[in-house]
Amino acid sequence: MKRILFDISDKFYQVAYLEDGLLIEYHVENSDKKSIVGNIYKGKVKNTIKGMQSAFIDIGIDKNAYLFVNDVKGIPESSSSITKYVKPGQDIIVQVLKDSIGLKNPRVTTNISLPGKYVVLMPDSDHVGISHRIEDEKKRMELINIAKRVKPDNVGIIIRTAAQHVGEEEFERDIADLCKLYEDILNKSKVAGSPGLIYEEENFITKYIRDLSSLMVDEIIVNDAEEYKRIFDYIKKEGLKISVKYEDGDLVGLYGIEKQVERLLSKKVWLKSGGFIIIDETEALTVIDVNTGKYTGKSSLQETILKTNIEAAKEIALQLRLRDIGGIIVVDFIDMDSDNDRQKLLKVFEESLKSDRSKCSVLGFTRLGLVEMTRKRVRSNVSEYLQEKCDCCKGTGCIVSSDMMQLRINRSIERILRNTNAKKITITSNRRVQNIIEKSNIIEKYMGKYGVEISTICNSKLDTDEFYVDYQL
Numbered sequence: 001m002k003r004i005l006f007d008i009s010d011k012f013y014q015v016a017y018l019e020d021g022l023l024i025e026y027h028v029e030n031s032d033k034k035s036i037v038g039n040i041y042k043g044k045v046k047n048t049i050k051g052m053q054s055a056f057i058d059i060g061i062d063k064n065a066y067l068f069v070n071d072v073k074g075i076p077e078s079s080s081s082i083t084k085y086v087k088p089g090q091d092i093i094v095q096v097l098k099d100s101i102g103l104k105n106p107r108v109t110t111n112i113s114l115p116g117k118y119v120v121l122m123p124d125s126d127h128v129g130i131s132h133r134i135e136d137e138k139k140r141m142e143l144i145n146i147a148k149r150v151k152p153d154n155v156g157i158i159i160r161t162a163a164q165h166v167g168e169e170e171f172e173r174d175i176a177d178l179c180k181l182y183e184d185i186l187n188k189s190k191v192a193g194s195p196g197l198i199y200e201e202e203n204f205i206t207k208y209i210r211d212l213s214s215l216m217v218d219e220i221i222v223n224d225a226e227e228y229k230r231i232f233d234y235i236k237k238e239g240l241k242i243s244v245k246y247e248d249g250d251l252v253g254l255y256g257i258e259k260q261v262e263r264l265l266s267k268k269v270w271l272k273s274g275g276f277i278i279i280d281e282t283e284a285l286t287v288i289d290v291n292t293g294k295y296t297g298k299s300s301l302q303e304t305i306l307k308t309n310i311e312a313a314k315e316i317a318l319q320l321r322l323r324d325i326g327g328i329i330v331v332d333f334i335d336m337d338s339d340n341d342r343q344k345l346l347k348v349f350e351e352s353l354k355s356d357r358s359k360c361s362v363l364g365f366t367r368l369g370l371v372e373m374t375r376k377r378v379r380s381n382v383s384e385y386l387q388e389k390c391d392c393c394k395g396t397g398c399i400v401s402s403d404m405m406q407l408r409i410n411r412s413i414e415r416i417l418r419n420t421n422a423k424k425i426t427i428t429s430n431r432r433v434q435n436i437i438e439k440s441n442i443i444e445k446y447m448g449k450y451g452v453e454i455s456t457i458c459n460s461k462l463d464t465d466e467f468y469v470d471y472q473l
Contacts, residue, residue, distance in 0.1 A: 002217045006205055006231070007251040008224040012385075013204050016257050017212065023260040025357075026322055028385045029204050036061070036096045038201030040112060040185060042194045045090045048083045055086045056105070057094055060195035063105045067094060071109035073124065091194045098377065102283060102384075112185075114178045117210060117238065118163040118171055119147070121178035125156030133161045133354065143171075151175055206234055211357065219243045223251050264323050264382055271315055275308040279319060281381060285328035288316055292334060306341050309333045310348050317352035326358065326377025330370050346371070392464040400465040405433060406440045412469040413442070417450055422471035428457045429467035 007014040010031065017025035029035060041059035048055040053069040069075060069082040086092070094108035114121045128147050130140055143164065147157045150172040163171060181199075188198045201207060205227055209220070220235070220242055222228045228246040235242050252258050263269070270276045274294030280287045290312040292304065316331060336342055342365060349371070353360040356375070363372040393399050400408075409427065416422050425446075427437065434456050437443065443454045 001219065003219045003221065004209070004212065004217055005251045005255060005257070006220070006222040006224070006227060008222070008227055014252055015205070015208055016252065016255070016261075017217075018255070018257070021256065023257055023322065024318070026257075026261060026264065026382060027204075027208065027324065028382060030385060034204065035099050036106065036201075037099055038096060038115070038207075039197060040093065040095045040199035041065075041108075042189050042192045042196050042198050043092050043094050043108070044194045045086055045088050045092055047088050048086055050081055050083050053082050055082060057092060057108060058195045059094065059096075059106075059108070060197065061106075063100050065094065065096065065108040066105040067092075067108050067110070071097070071107075071111060073110040093189055093198070101377070112182070113158075114181055115160075115210070116174040116178045118160055118166060118174045119178070120158040120160065121175065121182065122156030122158065123182050124154060126154065127156040128159075129157070130159040131161045131163075132359075134159070134164050136164075139164055146171055152179060155179065205231065209234065209240075217242050219245065221245045221247050221251060221255075223248055261386075264319075265386060269315060269319060271308070271311050273308060273311055275312065277312050277315060277319075279323070279325075281325065281383065285330060286325050288329065288331045290331070290333045302336070302338065302341070305334045305336055306344065309336065309341075309345050313345060313349040314352045317349065317356065320353075320360075320375055321356045321358070323382045324358075325381050326375045329373045329375060331373070332370055335369055402436050405436050405465065406442070409433070409437065409442060409467065409469070412467075413446055413454070416469065416471050417446070417452065420471060421473055422452060424453045424455070424472040426455050426457060426470045426472075427467060428459050428462070428470070430460055430462045430464060431458055432464055433467045434458055 001018075001020060003018045005014075005016045005018070007016070013029045013031060015025075015027045016023055041057075043057040043059040043065065046056045046058050046064055055067045056064040057067050059065050067086070072082065072085060075082070075085050092110065093112070094110055095112050096106050097109050098104075098107040100106045111125075112123055114123075128144055128151070130144055134140055134143070143159045146168050147159055150168065151157050152175075155175075157175065185199045192198050202210065205222075209231065220231060222231055222244070223246070225246060228244065232244045235244055247254075252261065267278050267280060268276055269279065270293070274292075276291055276293045278289040278291070280289075290309060292308050312333065319325075320329065333345065336345070346362065346364060350362050353362065353373075359376040361374045363374070365371055390397075413425060416425060427433075429437075437456060443456075446452055446454055
């Protein structure tokens, strides 16, 4: 059974897509910081940066939005400068492509696109595209021909996966509705002040149902009465054959998702064979390492490695989707001597990624034997919603070693003794540093050698690696 759960609480909207009880997709949104992807704003250009071929646009939120030259409609590819077309103080209509991620500003474009149930409308374009997930060539050509026949002039269309299950009439109605929506947006932009929001993308829940409607979902369960009514009305209006249920309580816990979500925060993911993968996310890219672990195989080493790598490829595809990891991804599979085995592995990996709704591109093996790929990044990874940086390690995962901490304390005391006539020294630190001082006999060492009085003060508010050394003459 294919099921979508909407678990709504004061702080979070959690969405889980399950197939026979197994978590396939998980999305979370903070109710205080909702995604703005898809929103359209009437912005004001704050400044342009010729050296970066970009501009920063005030769209009325806490961070200015970033507009790259390639995302400005009407600029020829041969143009040398964005400053000829975008000027400070100018009003400009932009749509958000990516949320603010980490230190990065939200990214915007002037190429507006409006997603419907069956198509994505692109005004001021003649492009006709089709979802890569529609693989039947005959069906692809049929849908492309319908799109070309029914779309208005100067309007581009991308055919969505759900379109393969509907007739021409529904297809045409979807396009007409989107054209009307775009007309309304243009009319609003003429009277709206800047900066300001002129179109807000459908709410998180409605958008998710719309995007997943092509997967033939059997049931939707929600724990919020207001959202239940909204979903029920939407399903009825769209004529979708999906059962909608209201169920009070902790859905994430009741349906066994909590443990599966907790595993998304672990770097190590075990494979059924006994092998494992390590997922390391950094600001620049994500690195994934594959290991045989406890798996020793039953025949040759070559077969053991291939089997582990293939199992890992399938799991990596699932983990990328579950964790919503985007950007550049490098996978260090176990080394294989056979080129035939490498091609088998790539084929399995690419096949496993096909079910991902985000665009994935596998670039193949590098000369170092690493697999490079990209996955479209639209918003923050799941881990950024569920975790925050540790006050102790500042997000590094490490703290200063006990031996190095001891050396730092020794050096601090010795500098005071070498340059002053201190009679009393006080070390203020947290409990961890105090324990290091006690175990290493630092106080006895310097009191015995220099006759100086040394005392400690515990301050739990100090960081794990932080201490202060004061003295009295």
